[in-house]
Amino acid sequence: MTIPPSNPPSGSWGAEDDTVPIPGTQSPTSGERPVPDPVSGAGPAPGTFTAPGAEVTEETSPPARVPRNHAADRAAVRAFRPRRVVPAVITAVLMTALGALVAAEVISALLGRPLRWIPYDRMLSWASTTRWDDSRVLFGAGVAALLGLLLVLLALIPGRPRLIPVRTGDPELIIGMQPRGFTRALTHAAEQVPGIDRARVKLRGKTAEVTAHSPLREPAGLAEAVQRAVTTRIAALGPLKDYPVRVRLRGE
Amino acid sequence: MNRKTGRGNRIGLLIMGLLLLLLGGYTLARGTHALPRAVAPGDEPLVNDPVRTAFATYSPWLWWAIALAAVVLALFGLRWLFVQGRRDKLGDLRLQHSSGGTTDVRGSTVADAVADEVGAHPAVLSASAAMVGTKAHPAVRLRVVADEDLPMSALREQLGRRAIPHMRQALELAHVPAITRVNLERR
Structure with a gap:
């Protein structure tokens, strides 16, 4: 059962294209297929296959049909992954400082004019009398091991992309939206709904939470209308991950 | 970066x-x-x-x-x-002609052309681009500010069907990846 499509909300830029794949796009291999149903705007989660028409959602406007390309999705997510600059800078500065200090001290001592910035006589006597199973040694080792673990985790864990990747279907065309701009667009969509005075959208976790204010005393169907408008706008923008919409209606 | x-x-x-x-x-x-x-x-x-x-x-x-x-x-x-602090902006790109001659194209020229073409779309408020990568494998990095009512398919089309294929033609290369950062603003 399908819901008949209605007019797209913002028509200033013409009807949304939905049939021809973009030139330069890799032709879908046997493992991929286009978005199954032009009417079910939100679409199934990437990687799952549903029969056309099996989805019954509140989407009404046909979004652009983008051939689902896993290579493109992966490329987009990878392009916007955090680059770990701050931990890298901290580690690099410490490395440089430690290396320079030790090198200066050792080389100057070897050349006969020791700098004596590091109190190595004191350090040597401490190290000669402190055992491996001393609690201070163990504590220091524990701290070092934890720091090491933190660095390893920072290196291995991909992290959430800093821009919201957009589905393009072409691994060579990568588009990412700034999250603030994304929520601004959704807020605008919510405020276009007649009866809504102002709205605010926050992306919390994987959902889009809309808080809308309306002066109407009996807002019948208003929440649904806001949800429809925002969901349609999300579909029009086409992020990789789907953001289910939750609406909270407040009076003035 | x-x-x-x-x-x-x-x-x-x-x-x-x-x-x-x-x-x-x-x-x-x-x-x-x-x-x-x-x-x-x-x-x-x-x-x-x-x-x-x-x-x-x-x-x-x-x-x-x-x-x-x-x-x-x-x-x-x-x-x-x-x-x-590495900025991998590409200075010159070399186009190889079959007749044996070569042409050097400034990266900034190509980038500006792409940015202009993207910016021609009415929903795009501003666009800037830079060529990055290497001479053999260039790529283009775009920064787009667009109206918050923009349907993404319009930008995709402008990029994927016009701006980027034109750039590929100009560079005589089949594959030029593009990374685009879009900021949606109130007009």
């Missing part, structure tokens, strides 16, 4: 992290008497007779080795720092 920096940072963090883990882990294992007594006893001082003997026997070579290791560490650290 580009993807190579990110990957390099992660590799560097992984190496240093593993080193710290190794050092800390070894010390913890030895200090808690987890290692066999004959090899690495835990109730010895940190600097004990075998260590002193080694230093006495092999000095000064041992000290020079330590100094070298420290210098290498510092140099790696410095290089790592400098890489953070």
